[in-house]
Amino acid sequence: MFAEERVQEILNELNINGKVTVKDLSSKFNVTEDCIRKDLRNLESKGFLKKTYGGAIQKRKTADIDRVPDRMQINTFAKEKIAEKAFNLIKDRETIFLDISTTNILLAKLLANSNKPVTVVTNMTDIVDALSKENNINVVCTGGVLNKFLDGFTGSSTIEFINKYKFDKAFVGSSGVDILDNNITTFDIEDGNTKKAVINSSRETYLVMENNKFYYDGPYKFATFKDIKGILTDSAPETDISEVLDEFNINII
Incomplete structure (x- = not known):
């Protein structure tokens, strides 16, 4: 899996669950935890998430107004x-x-x-x-x-x-x-x-x-x-x- 695909999968999981952990992502993508931490740092710098101890959470959003x-x-x-x-x-x-x-x-x-x-x-x-x-x-x-x-x-x-x-x-x-x-x-x-x-x-x-x-x-x-x-x-x-x-x-x- 390319790095871009992995990052998109991380964002998808955040949208579904509201959170991710370094340990789970490392196991899921079969990469090192340092690799996942780097992905999370990059995503945080772009405003997509907020890093926490051991993982990351979704940044607060305004609720959608749907029928x-x-x-x-x-x-x-x-x-x-x-x-x-x-x-x-x-x-x-x-x-x-x-x-x-x-x-x-x-x-x-x-x-x-x-x-x-x-x-x-x-x-x-x-x-x-x-x-x-x-x-x-x-x-x-x-x-x-x-x-x-x-x-x-x-x-x-x-x-x-x-x-x-x-x-x-x-x-x-x-x-x-x-x-x-x-x-x-x-x-x-x-x-x-x-x-x-x-x-x-x-x-x-x-x-x-x-x-x-x-x-x-x-x-x-x-x-x-x-x-x-x-x-x-x-x-x-x-x-x-x-x-x-x-x-x-x-x-x-």
Whole structure:
């Protein structure tokens, strides 16, 4: 394999996992660890990554703003894994909130097929559709002003409806999580304000997000780590990330 091909493969792995290690790359490409360190230094100098002890992490990026059908095609396996973890947290006869999130659409489908007796409150039209089949689930839609880009309801009238409830659990989506400044973000201000209301009305709030969102940011901050109980993700984050989350007593599931 040419050096250029190896570097591209390193970047591909960073885009998928958010991190790489010198040891794993050395074994994968059958080259010395010094060779990999040189590759990482070169990539860091070009602004593609940030070197860490024993490897490198993806530099923080601004989250992409895609429509729901497009987002449903991205990281599907990871989202299915997260949805299963969320499903296992839900107990019979609980009242839960499913926020605007493509992962939550998959969670809704699991609930619909399980016939689990719960009440689901949501502000996302795709989730209502997923739960519309005959089952034991009581479905409540917030209503409000429809954001056609998000396929969901956001804003003051939606928030007024949410404030009337007390949810056992809420599963909330996010554009990104910044460990360094203790912020959880999204890209739409009305969506962010609605998420705030959901968190305030929930006994337990869980973020549902792929691991790579630890390296992404949205422009609007809607919560900090003290606002959530846990993060449901597809794979364990870097040790330095886990240590920060441990300080806030956040469960990584």
